[in-house]
Amino acid sequence: MDVQRQFPTVHWIWGGGISFVYEVHPLIVVKVPKSGEFEREQFHKELEIYRIFAQNRPCPSIVQCFLFSDNGIFLEYMRDMSLSSRIQKNHVRDQETMVVTKVEKLEPLSLRKEWMNDLAEAVAFLESLNLAHGDLRPENILLDRNRLKLSDFDCAAEIGTNYEACMAPYGRILNSNDVDQGECGTFGFLSPRTEQFALGSLFYLINYGFEVYGDRCLTEDPYEHGPKVVDLLQNMEFPKLDGDPLIDSVIKKCWHHKYVTVSELAAHTKRLLHERTDPAGSNGEGNREEGNNGLKSPVKLSFIVWWRMVMGRLIHGVWHGLVKLWTSLSHRTKGKVAITERAQDDNPDDVDRNLEEEFLSKRGVCLDLERRGLLRLLCSGEPEQIGFTFDWYRHSL
Known part of the structure; x- marks a missing residue:
């Protein structure tokens, strides 16, 4: 079967040292190992790290993983350059x-x-x-x-x-x-x-x-x-x-x-x-x-940095106080309903719930692709051999 008809949303976008990377969704990519013994060994080392990550709360500064198996790792699509x-x-x-x-x-x-x-x-x-x-x-x-x-x-x-x-x-x-x-x-x-x-x-x-x-x-x-x-x-x-x-x-x-x-x-x-x-x-x-050959002395520089930091904090404190006063008056005017609504908007549980729902939605996409045999297909040969042409950092959005 023609791979593009079977998986029309999948595109080959990158070839790394140990893996090939495919876009499978506007926000998801999958890494699959190359066929060499060394490449597969390194790939399984990375799999072990993602297994450890999965047992811990995700770090927002690490590319998020949605699903992994021996033949592929589904990841957040970082759509621009390195x-x-x-x-x-x-x-x-x-x-x-x-x-x-x-x-x-x-x-x-x-x-x-x-x-x-x-x-x-x-x-x-x-x-x-x-x-x-x-x-x-x-x-x-x-x-x-x-x-x-x-x-x-x-x-x-x-x-x-x-x-x-x-x-x-x-x-x-x-x-x-x-x-x-x-x-x-x-x-x-x-x-x-x-x-x-x-x-x-x-x-x-x-x-x-x-x-x-x-x-x-x-x-x-x-x-x-x-x-x-x-x-x-x-x-x-x-x-x-x-x-x-x-x-x-x-x-x-x-x-x-x-x-x-x-x-x-x-x-x-x-x-x-x-x-x-x-x-x-x-x-x-x-x-x-200007002066002194254009260079600041360390003592003068330290004083300037200290002074600006003090003034910055002072201004920030005054501004924060004014904002707090305005907010308090505004809330009194609008009544308890406004206060309740604001508390709900800022509720961290709501934020966590939204992130969890988003994660599960993307994981569902990955599970569906895996069940349909995508990973088995991608691991069956080089990208050109199975019908893909290289599409550099393709953006679907």
Whole structure:
């Protein structure tokens, strides 16, 4: 039977390292393993992680799973590009050296902070399950418009196991000073150290618009650039941080393993969402003012940040008081019925119930497709062999 007649809503949209991805619904995709032994082994590792996720309350910063079986994982459709593609589309590069010579634009500061916190909370969720992602890099971070979520858990493993899937600048080889982290010359063990180091480099990418050392030519031969970055990171040599001071402090602490846990880091990034930052640093161009060669002294900068934070909280307090007074008067005017209706609107139980109904509806779609033999069909051969043509990131909406 013609696959397009049997399953007209299914489209092949992506081929990853270990799996093929198909759109099965405007809001749902399914990952099926490739036929190789290694690919199926990695796929089943990811299945085990989703089994663990299914026993816990879902994390909003992780791509949601609706149904899984040995032959497929039905997932939330993140309909836009990966973080890697989103960042790279703003690059101007030297075509010979591939060095980033210009960043056309950065994402808004408020969105960058949200992304930082989303990533930290996703990894903190894994940590709460005694797991580490093990492959934190921009290709494994997906976007749906401006919503960001962590994906691809085939390298996830228990904290304390060997750190295997690692690539600079999101991983770092240990040096002789890294006692009790693992053997010198290896990536060591999965731990808060490895996860926060990767997050620090991801935060750098988000806020500077290029990867660590991606804006400079380190070697004459472009092919030697990567190994040079590996050496620099092993020696704890990092690029200068001259952007937003509050964000830079988080990046630096991640690189130097200053957070005891990723949960501690997530608490810091959450506070960052509500802290005012220096406008000169919000565009990634550093903190500058006239005089003193354009540089602020650390003491003066700290005072300015402190003063703005105090004033911001004062203004927020006054505004909050006025809003509260207005709301109180409004409620008195409208009577008890209005108060009751407002309480019902804000009832978290209603929100949870709606989310549960939405989840069950999507799960029902997945169960129906599985019963009709979709997974068996998709695993029967390569996409072209079973009648699919490649349809890059097709959007049905």
